[in-house]
Amino acid sequence: VSQRRVTIRDVAEKAGCSIATVSRVLNQSGPASTDAAERVLAAADALGFSFNELGRSLQSQRSRTLGVIVPSLSNPVFAAAIEGVQAEATAAGYQILLACSNYDEPSEIQAIRTLIGKQIDGAVLTVVDPDDSPALALLKAQGVPYCLMFNQPETPQPSVGVDNVAASRMAADMLLQAGHRNTAFLAIRFDGSERARLRHQGFSARLLEAGCPEPALLEVGDNPQDLDARLGALFAAHEGITALYASNDMLALAAIRAVRALGLRVPEDVSVIGFDGIAIAEMVDPSLATIATPCPEMGRGATSQVITAINEDRTPAATMTALPFSFRTGGSLGLAGAEKPADERAPVRRRTHPTTPVTKHGS
């Protein structure tokens, strides 16, 4: 079945010259007579030659390949970010080697090992714990430039994301404006996502400042089966909850479903706000109020930092680039104790975060 692939040597033979000349012509990396060039081009074309990038990479010590690790592909935020990475990488002539960690550190380490073995020139990734990550340690030890996406490390690290604390304070503000005081926070396991933790932090802080009770906390797994029951228990344990903030849109959507399964209405009985701003959130009914974040831009930004670093033979700056976010209101947000959603009465104003990227570390 597998015919031997045509190599530079075959082209040289057919063109009647040495492999050096072929290389020079095809790479335009040195002098060649018009005559020789023509023969080489013709031969390469006739043979359907294309370079074996393995040999090339081995020699040049650069693979033109970027490693990408995301926790999961089922959450559209990561898919959206990867599209950004793809676009940027392709434009710069890089390919991407993709791996999923499933929010699991051992898988993450294994993945990064393999990627390093394949001699990636750089990495763009979202890690489980950016402040104590064996994967990142490996990358540093090998001198592979990397940039995080989504992650918001405390320690200075190259990263592109949003200020989760500020964004969540904004979410709290919107709820406060709509008259909510008794809230709940629904999060994926904190130990697998520092974002969820920071979102909780910002949200709680703002509510406490406003003299509200601490939001009731519910931590769940990646793909919660028993959300109905657990949410029911939470509502039973905490009387008078009128609003729920979820640490991401997928969870928010699941929450809406669960809330309804409990016989409650959204937003009349419970308002729901999500985080991320995935496309689907705008297509459902009621539309999901959420913190809209620029996912493809995170991918693009992180990728461009890495590529620039590679080109300049250095490491990306160990700072977090905070991208702008905005609050996108939706039918899932209503006034506390009202029978109508807020935006059918006094529409909650759409607020946008300053568009200038702020550079800051940690939270």
Place this chain on the structure above:
Amino acid sequence: VSQRRVTIRDVAEKAGCSIATVSRVLNQSGPASTDAAERVLAAADALGFSFNELGRSLQSQRSRTLGVIVPSLSNPVFAAAIEGVQAEATAAGYQILLACSNYDEPSEIQAIRTLIGKQIDGAVLTVVDPDDSPALALLKAQGVPYCLMFNQPETPQPSVGVDNVAASRMAADMLLQAGHRNTAFLAIRFDGSERARLRHQGFSARLLEAGCPEPALLEVGDNPQDLDARLGALFAAHEGITALYASNDMLALAAIRAVRALGLRVPEDVSVIGFDGIAIAEMVDPSLATIATPCPEMGRGATSQVITAINEDRTPAATMTALPFSFRTGGSLGLAGAEKPADERAPVRRRTHPTTPVTKHGS
């Protein structure tokens, strides 16, 4: 910044032996004295050595890398399939090199060229036109084993998907059972997706058999902005449409939104059925009635065929593996002319396709 990576030579030196011995020990590919083995292991460990897979691949002529090309990542079906590919590939010790074609043939060709250049051992992909694909031609010419996902080629090709015609006949059946006779079919451009074309074909055929008028057809782009207007025009041009079948769930969701924007209710005025069975479809309100397909299994199945072929040094069989599908009812499907959704009156029974994979070619 970039310290020289440690090579097998460094390990050999530290262990006081030749690189051949290091290779044999680390790969367990030949004899070695317990003593030498220990020294090698210790040295490798101390140095933090790991193989440079480039050198290894170049020598062994296998990269342990699979190329993956999907039309887009924004549609969760492809993300889900990739998760399946990932799982299967990782389990077999393969990495995946990912590219997106954006439903565009030139990009597809470019992507496959690069992948081939990187010496992928096999490819798993969804192409624009499986029956006349330059990308597949390239793969064949190079003797790279591949298997399609989702695609349902007319010509015999290795592929894992569902029988789109049969599935769409089933969708038509469900609509007929609910009393619908005047329908519309909403599709992404036929020229970018033979699936959409086949789905239309099966749907129309069944309706015509039942003596219904041909469904009104609306073809739109990947991410239609003007869906509201175009759907409005369609409804205006064709009186009495009570149901809409969309060629995929994302489109179906967008359609529901558009229908509502037109002041119509789902399902009271218009029922909607989608295709794919993405997770979100179950989370929205009303839940989306759809043809549920096993996306991760398509990725897994296609990948396992390719890997098996690689291991046996042959090409995957040029046949389509049709995976089972089922109709998943939902709130978006109602009885024609009724004020209540069908499943709140006489629930539409959930039908499942025979679970035995059928092998068949073409449509």
Place this chain on the structure above:
DNA sequence: ATGAAAGCGCTAACAC
């Protein structure tokens, strides 16, 4: 059991 050496496909000095 171990090492020397050839060579995978390529690039880049360095001659000529």
Place this chain on the structure above:
DNA sequence: GTGTTAGCGCTTTCAT
């Protein structure tokens, strides 16, 4: 302008 040659990191005969 062109060819020869020495590797890039590795595996694998083939001697020893």
